[in-house]
Amino acid sequence: xxLSFTFMETAIRIEGASRSSKFQDGLALYSRxxxxxxxxxxxxxxxxxxxSHHCPSLMYGELSGETLVKALGLIDELEAxxxxxxxxxxxxxxxxxxxxxxxxxxxxxxxxxxxEIYEKRAKLAEQALQRWKSKQSSIPMLRTxxxxxxxxxxxxxxxxxxxxxxxxxxxxxxxLMRSIAKVxxxxxVGTLAICITKALPGPKWEVVHKSEREEPWGRAWLIIxxxxxx
Numbered sequence: 001x002x003l004s005f006t007f008m009e010t011a012i013r014i015e016g017a018s019r020s021s022k023f024q025d026g027l028a029l030y031s032r033x034x035x036x037x038x039x040x041x042x043x044x045x046x047x048x049x050x051x052s053h054h055c056p057s058l059m060y061g062e063l064s065g066e067t068l069v070k071a072l073g074l075i076d077e078l079e080a081x082x083x084x085x086x087x088x089x090x091x092x093x094x095x096x097x098x099x100x101x102x103x104x105x106x107x108x109x110x111x112x113x114x115x116e117i118y119e120k121r122a123k124l125a126e127q128a129l130q131r132w133k134s135k136q137s138s139i140p141m142l143r144t145x146x147x148x149x150x151x152x153x154x155x156x157x158x159x160x161x162x163x164x165x166x167x168x169x170x171x172x173x174x175x176l177m178r179s180i181a182k183v184x185x186x187x188x189v190g191t192l193a194i195c196i197t198k199a200l201p202g203p204k205w206e207v208v209h210k211s212e213r214e215e216p217w218g219r220a221w222l223i224i225x226x227x228x229x230x
Contacts, residue, residue, distance in 0.1 A: 019076055023069045026106030029141060030065060036135060037101060037128040046096055046121065061217045062095065063168045063196060065102045071194045072107060074209050074224055075164065080192055082163045084108040085143065090115065091166040092154050092180060097125030099166060100147060101132060108143035115150050115157070122151035155179045160186040170197035170220055177201055189230055195223040204229040 075081045082088075085108050091099050094114025104112045116122040126149055136142050150157070155176075165184065169177060181200045184191070193200055197220045199207060209224040 020073055023072060023106045026141070027065045027069050027102065029139070030102045030105040033101070033105065033132075033135065033139075034098070037131050038096070038098075038124075041096075041124070046124070061168055061170055061196075061215065063099050063166075064213075064215055065106075067196075067213050067215065067222055068099060068102055068166075068194075069106055070213070071222060071224060072103075072164075075192050075194075078192075078208065078226075080190065080226070081107075082109075085145065086110055087163045088113070088161055089164040089166065090159065090162045091168075093117075093168060093172070094125060094149065095121050095168075097128050097149060099168070100125075100149070101128065103166070104132075104144035104147050105142065109145070111146035111148070112144055113146075113148050113150065113162075115152055115154050117151070117153050119151055122149060125149045155183055157183075158186070159183060160188075162187065163191060165191065165193040167193060167195045167198075167200070169195050169199075172198055174198075174201070181205065184227070187227055189227050191227040193225040193227070195225060197221045197223070199223045200225055 087109050088111045089103050089109055091114045094100055094116045097114050100112045100114040114125060129149060132147060177198055178201055181202050204227055205225040206228045207223060208226050211222050213220050213222045
């Protein structure tokens with residue numbers, strides 16, 4: 001009962017707030033919602049101890065909510081954030097889904113999609129999604145229309161129509177980053193990419209912001225890039 005009341009308090013505070021404070025209120029909402037989405041987690045399963053030493057790109061590293069909010073605030077300052085209810089965000093390498101749920105809490109997206117190749121993590125994200133759906137109708141400020149996950153290899157799927165792309169790419173190999181950049185060729189000029197430590201390569205993606213951040217797993221670079229060439 002107290003949890004639902006806290007959600008309502010947050011929803012009331014958000015009315016009439018600036019966009020920056022809305023991001024912070026959304027982050028506070030996610031912090032309260034997270035224990036409901038992930039009531040119990042096996043750290044070894046999340047970290048992927050069975051596969052990460054064979055494939056370093058599958059090493060797990062969550063992005064802090066504070067860094068995601070910082071990135072969205074910077075995009076907003078660039079006047080590049082989509083209108084509420086109209087934009088789409090995709091998280092490439094979405095893990096167990098925490099970044100997608102955070103994004104869905106802090107802003108009103110048309111859709112937030114996570115793509116994760118490691119089946120065990122994708123399954124945890126799907127389980128959390130079912131819990132999310134059970135809460136969504138009772139929390140007025142959850143205004144993102146569609147939240148979904150796919151267990152797939154990003155280089156094998158067709159992808160277009162996303163205005164913001166999230167890549168927690170610190171552990172990604174250079175080869176993988178080149179492959180992802182090729183997949184993203186179909187994205188429109190003006191698309192924004194939020195990358196962590198490793199940027200998308202090539203002349204089509206211009207770095208518009210770079211700053212150092214402290215993440216749960218160590219120091220990292222927050223890099224925001226804009227697609228400037230078709």
